Amino acid sequence: MISLKKYLDEAHAGPSQHGKTNAAELLPATIAAYRSALREMGNCSLDACPALGEGLKQGLDKLGENLASDISREAVETTGKNVQEQLRDWGRRTARHFQKQTGEVKEILIVMARTAESVGERDQRCAKQIHEVTARLRRIANLEDLTQIRASIEKSAGELKTSIDKMAAEGKAAIEQLRVEVSSYQAKLEEAESVASRDSLTGLRTRLWVETQIERLIQLRLPLCVAILDMDDFKQVNDKYGHVTGDDLLKQFAAELKSACRSSDITGRWGGDEFIILLDCALAEARAQTDRLRQWVCGDYTVQVPTGPVKLRVDASIGLAEHIPNETVRELIARADADMYEHKAASRAHGGRN
Secondary structure, X not given: OHHHHHHHHHHHHXXXXXXXOOHHHHHHHHHHHHHHHHHHHHHXXXXXXXXXXXXHHHHHHHHHHHHHHOOOHHHHHHHXXXXXXXXXXXXXXXXXXXXXXXXXXXXXXXXXXXXXXXXXXXXXXXXXXXXXXXXXXXXXXXXXXXXXXXXXXXXXXXXXXXXXXXXHHHHHHHHHHHHHHHHHHHHHHHHHHHHHOEOXXXXXXXXXXXXXXXXXXXXXXXXOEEEEEEEOOHHHHHHHHOHHHHHHHHHHHHHHHHHHOOOOOEEEEEEOOEEEEEEOOOHHHHHHHHHHHHHHHOEEEEEEEOOEEEEEEEOEEEEEEEOOOOOOHHHHHHXXXXXXXXXXXXXXXXXXXX
16 A cells, blocks of 8 residues: 555656656556455455355455546545455454354364263263172172072172163263264254355355365366356446446346256356356367356346346356366366456457357
């Protein structure tokens, strides 16, 4: 932010001397770099905490858009303060989120420790009873009256059986209690993991979860193609109708995309208006599938605005890449992303859909 203020001051001061680059010429590039940094901060927040990162990402994206439309010292200072406030708030909420998850795991460990302690106490009681019976049996061995010996043995055997039965019943109850408690917390943790793996806006899988699945499929050496899908001119929707309408359109588009994909496909939100699809097939079949997807998900959508329903035409550019041996996740996605931008450039050049 200090550099931005410096450029603003120098830009208003006029051209620099000695033929050096004018600060006014560098200012747009500096602003663009700062906006890019804000976007990456938002993407990193999604990776760090998918359950809470979406809110921070949207907030930072909005600040970046505002800064692009108003390049002034006051706007820069306000943006800096807002960024700091959003980061602090997100940090506190993220800390509470992970603290809660840690607390659940801690409770599981406490339950297991208490159960183990109760089992130990039970074993000590039963061991003491068995020791007393054993001592009584030793004393019986010294008796000479057979009738008395028989009566003592029967009594000792009954006490021993009672102790063993009690030990077995208490052990079964303790294990059952532990099983119920662990199952309850396991369900909670699985639910938390499921929530964390889902994009909070669209319900599709998160970027981090999708990357994990790509790594898994690569390790299994299964056929894999990655499709990157980008909604064309989505920024114009946000600029004209606002982010609430934009979010509504994203949710509708994501629902159509999920519905049009096969049950074996993995769909996720890559970030902003970009989506990703994992297809477990070779390139030719994947290309046929993405062509079908374009026909199904592109078209007219209806969104609600304050003045009533509005029909919007939605098109998308799709890039596709098939995994090749020894290729990393980053390299595979980069090829799909590059292919998507080629299609987008071609579509713009022809003034229509790609």
